[in-house]
Amino acid sequence: MQTNDHDEINLLKELGESFVTKSFAKGDYLYRQGESPEYLYHLKLGLVGLLRSTEAGNESLLRLFKTDQFFGHRTLFSDETYHASSKCLEDCQIKLIPKKKALQFFNETPMAYAYLAKSLAKELRRAEVRSVTVSEGDVLQRVASALILFKTLKPDHLWTRKEIANYCASRTPTIITAMSKLEAKGAISQHKREIQIVNMDILETFI
């Protein structure tokens, strides 16, 4: 749930302000797959990933939340348990809004549910489009679009090969091979663990 470009729902932001901001370390989990929701989360600083763990022991990266985004709302408003875990990919500052307070706010604010619905509708589109991309395209294509997304979302984050693999439904060695190809073509550069997009036009030709 994003509030950025929707003035009418700025009150949602205010909702969070009445609660204290808590600190979390990189690697911390806010909640785990299978648990029941207790809070609505508002990320003030850092980066959070939504991960679903598979039987094979992998963690598929479903969504990313950046500064100013709300998360945990899908489960909060669906009477279900979490289908994935949320984990800090960096040190984070997060406001936890108790479930009761959040529901109360929504029930008192007619357009809040409309906004929530719209937000979920967009997320659903994204998820479905991505599932087609994943099953139809090859790894190079997926890595290229993942890099564009990641760098747009948070250019300064030190993305690991594993994070990229988890997002691309692939594995670390495969991602490394794909990225060397992209580097060889002059689309990106890699120094130590830093990844830079040096030529967006070239990178986009892989999509």
Place this chain on the structure above:
Amino acid sequence: MQTNDHDEINLLKELGESFVTKSFAKGDYLYRQGESPEYLYHLKLGLVGLLRSTEAGNESLLRLFKTDQFFGHRTLFSDETYHASSKCLEDCQIKLIPKKKALQFFNETPMAYAYLAKSLAKELRRAEVRSVTVSEGDVLQRVASALILFKTLKPDHLWTRKEIANYCASRTPTIITAMSKLEAKGAISQHKREIQIVNMDILETFI
């Protein structure tokens, strides 16, 4: 969007009743990927599939709508164009509710948006869980769960191998091989184009 088990939203059903039911033939499209929404659809009879076409010319089967379900709502409430087409997989009876009337109903009915949000939230979970299943599991697993889903959803529909393939992110020949394995194990039976689940316990061992 389903209304089945939610008494509080039965008024939504009534909304559709004031409009005439139109007939569509198997193969007809209600709307196509890229178009802008004009209606909210209420399926009275038949089976509708939501398909996203890929560059390679395939049609990925994203969702299925059966009798009494609403569809077209994701796009209607998200200010976007359709990201997939909806196509009659059987002859259908459908009520078309003009966009304006639908929006008016939602704006006049506070809990309608809350219900819509909940419905989209569940659909989002389904989509994300499925994307992990598709990228992690093998074809046999996907076919087994697809058959269970399809037979639960509409036992009498004559599912084609292509429909199954489109849903399983696979291809017709691969589906046929997978289904012969399931038949050899005594999980299903195939006569002409008819598919029957003869032993659900066995079938579930493949998931």
Place this chain on the structure above:
DNA sequence: CGTTAGTTTGAGGCAGATCAACTTTGGTGG
């Protein structure tokens, strides 16, 4: 009863997974 749509089978090829050994990086504590 002809035509079209759907099904079936097999041969061949390849993208990407797996596995394993090795190197680099960067944080931590002695």
Place this chain on the structure above:
DNA sequence: CCACCAAAGTTGATCTGCCTCAAACTAACG
């Protein structure tokens, strides 16, 4: 501040599940 160690990255060899292609067969519908 350096030595160490765990975590992350790299590389190549091998293997395999599924796709592709093509040809032949069967069902269903007008």
